[in-house]
Amino acid sequence: MVGYVGVAGASEPRADETIGVTVSNEWAPKTIAIETGDTVTFDYSASAGVQHNRKGETGPAEDTTWFVATEFKASGTDEHTFNLPGEYTxxxxxxxxxxxxxxxxxxxxxxPTPTPTATPTRTATPVPTVRPTVTPAPTPAGENRDTPAPQGAARADTVPPALTNLKLKAQTRGAKVSFKLSESAAVTLRVKRGKATVRTVRASFRAGGGSVTLRRLPRGSYKVEIEARDARGNRAAVQRKTVKVTR
Incomplete structure (x- = not known):
């Protein structure tokens, strides 16, 4: 099913680019060109047991989540959606x-991020302005000795973001999903009809209120699944709501 998804007036992000790692400890590819709204996946599955992470060095200052270092890992992925034009290193x-x-x-x-709707009495979780220094630990003989194992404060954040106040409201040929986040996080939203997933939306939101507008949905009942993941990879439990589009 092909449809239009509006996230605060934007088109749906596309996860159509992947940057991997090599056994020679290099990115592959090292340079790519994309469009605003695209999502890039960083894949560590070819690391041969060596731990890597990704930290933004330069880019638009307004994209604050880009500069937060990801956790070290020897497999798996992380991703980032680029909503502003510019050169990111x-x-x-x-x-x-x-x-x-x-x-x-x-x-x-x-x-993709609307103006926060949090009430004045709510205190948002502050985003740290000082990033911890990763202290390399020695690796066993025979392995790449340049590769540290992250320790201390680099692994201190183990608390997943809190996703609350999830609401669905049917609209003409669509629905509006609203929620609140305790901290900045990447949100994945899946729309299902029966057992089939008919729409997937991924976007980054700051702490506070957020919403996603689903457009051009045919009449019928839909189940919406939503989950949130912070910059350290901590995931909130998946939440589900149903909505019926009647007109």
Missing amino acids: FICQAHTNTMTGTITVTGDPVE
């Missing part, structure tokens, strides 16, 4: 000499 903090990359983003700015 990034590194692996364990291999700063060889693992540098550049993403060039073109197009008009995309605004």
Whole structure:
């Protein structure tokens, strides 16, 4: 099913680019060009047991989540949605000499995050302004000795974001999903009809209130699943709501 998804007036992000790692401790590819609204997946599955992470070095200052370092891992993925045009550079903090990359983003700015609707009495979780220094730990003989195992404060954040006040409201040929987040997080929203997933939306939201508008949905009943993941990879439990589109 093909449809139009509006996230505060923006088109649905597309996860159509992947940057991997090599056994030589390099990004592959090192440079890519994308459009605003695209999502890039960083894949660590080819690391051969060596731990890597990704930290944004330069880019638009308004994209605050880009500069938050991800956790070290030897497998799995993380991703980032680029909503502002510009040149973004990034590194692996364990291999700063060889693992540098550049993403060039073109197009008009995309605004997936609406103005927060949190009440004045609510205190949002502050985003740390001082990032911890990763202290490398020695690796066993025979392995790459440049690769540290993250320790201390780099692993301190183990609390998933709190996703609350989930509401669905039917609209003409669509529905509006609203929610609140305790901290900045990447949100994945899946729309299902029966057992089939008919729509997937991924976007980054700051702490506070957020919403996603689903458009051009045929009449029928839908189940919406939503989950949130913070910059350290901590995931909130999946929440589900149903909505019936009647007109």
